[in-house]
Amino acid sequence: METILLRVRDPQQDREAVQRAAVILRGGGLVAIPTETVYGLAANALDPAAAARIFQAKNRPPDNPLIVHIEALGDLPKIVRYVPHKAIDLAEAFWPGPLTMILPKREVIPDVVSAGLDTVAVRFPSHPVGAAIIRESGLPIAAPSANLAGSPSPTNARRCVEDLSGRVEAIVDGGPCQVGVESTVITLAEDTPRLLRPGFITLEQLCGVLGDVAVDNAVLSKLEEGVKPSSPGMKYKHYAPKARVVLLEGSAEEFVRFVNGQHGKNIWALAFGPEASGLKKPYLLMGETPEEQAQRLFECLRELDDRGAELVYARCPKKTGVGMAVFNRIARAAAFTIQKL
Ligand code: AMP
Ligand code: MG
Numbered sequence: 001m002e003t004i005l006l007r008v009r010d011p012q013q014d015r016e017a018v019q020r021a022a023v024i025l026r027g028g029g030l031v032a033i034p035t036e037t038v039y040g041l042a043a044n045a046l047d048p049a050a051a052a053r054i055f056q057a058k059n060r061p062p063d064n065p066l067i068v069h070i071e072a073l074g075d076l077p078k079i080v081r082y083v084p085h086k087a088i089d090l091a092e093a094f095w096p097g098p099l100t101m102i103l104p105k106r107e108v109i110p111d112v113v114s115a116g117l118d119t120v121a122v123r124f125p126s127h128p129v130g131a132a133i134i135r136e137s138g139l140p141i142a143a144p145s146a147n148l149a150g151s152p153s154p155t156n157a158r159r160c161v162e163d164l165s166g167r168v169e170a171i172v173d174g175g176p177c178q179v180g181v182e183s184t185v186i187t188l189a190e191d192t193p194r195l196l197r198p199g200f201i202t203l204e205q206l207c208g209v210l211g212d213v214a215v216d217n218a219v220l221s222k223l224e225e226g227v228k229p230s231s232p233g234m235k236y237k238h239y240a241p242k243a244r245v246v247l248l249e250g251s252a253e254e255f256v257r258f259v260n261g262q263h264g265k266n267i268w269a270l271a272f273g274p275e276a277s278g279l280k281k282p283y284l285l286m287g288e289t290p291e292e293q294a295q296r297l298f299e300c301l302r303e304l305d306d307r308g309a310e311l312v313y314a315r316c317p318k319k320t321g322v323g324m325a326v327f328n329r330i331a332r333a334a335a336f337t338i339q340k341l
């Protein structure tokens with residue numbers, strides 16, 4: 001299949017490209033689209049055949065459900081059985097934006113989308129280009145991250161091309177993603193709201209709206225063998241570059257001393273900022289604030305592969321605020337290999 005590349009920076013000016021993407025989606029095709037979190041691989045969420053093609057294109061295990069994207073709050077009751085007060089409160093606070101809510105699904109959502117669960121994940125993205133394409137399609141859009149399963153999520157169109165060229169009808173280049181990590185996922189399908197995946201909307205912000213929010217065990221520690229995950233995606237070794245990643249917990253000085261003391265080839269460091277000037281190994285920088293780290297992390301992981309890194313020592317991000325999302329992703333890239341310095 002030939003994959004067309006559509007450049008859209010301003011949905012008004014590039015209206016024709018937006019329309020082309022929407023026509024492909026209405027015809028049951030696949031289009032990689034920019035969102036504020038990461039690029040998504042979009043298809044008609046109401047068409048089981050189109051949604052099934054997402055799994056094929058990504059090599060995604062069929063038991064890992066998709067997030068359904070809407071572009072108006074009024075579309076929510078069309079896909080979920082009921083809208084609890086808590087969902088309305090969260091929507092008012094954070095939609096459009098990088099928050100996904102798990103709610104009881106309606107029949108219109110095919111089993112292939114929800115991976116057989118009776119709940120569906122819903123998000124209302126804020127990216128002007130992604131939202132314009134969804135609006136133009138007139139459909140709820142199923143869209144997981146637009147990477148091959150197992151590799152870090154793409155935060156720019158070039159990485160989508162790398163993974164999906166020849167596998168999808170189109171890739172829309174809307175520039176780099178601002179958030180850089182996938183949406184916060186919270187389930188409202190149980191008595192107590194529970195954070196299933198941390199993201200740019202923080203636990204602290206969710207608690208500010210809902211009061212109490214539980215945090216799933218798999219957010220900050222490794223899912224134990226034999227335990228059924230609350231969110232199927234948790235059990236997959238996501239976000240992993242080819243290199244082995246080891247997280248080092250300690251001060252900047254301890255980090256530099258430890259990394260400089262290591263011997264072997266293709267050892268890289270993943271640092272935050274100024275501390276890297278002391279490193280005698282090649283390094284990439286994630287940034288000093290959790291927001292910068294979130295925005296850069298996946299691109300750093302992909303770049304480390306490009307550079308042939310075999311072993312990567314990474315600074316350990318803080319676990320609060322947006323840092324919780326950064327920690328969750330990098331800890332999973334490291335298969336929770338964390339060394340205290
Ligand atoms: P991705 O689109 O690649 O970010 O993956 C979507 C994430 O949302 C996966 O980790 C899924 O496990 C999670 N998810 C989607 N639908 C549900 C659901 N109904 N219940 C729990 N988690 C879900
Ligand atoms: Mg994904």
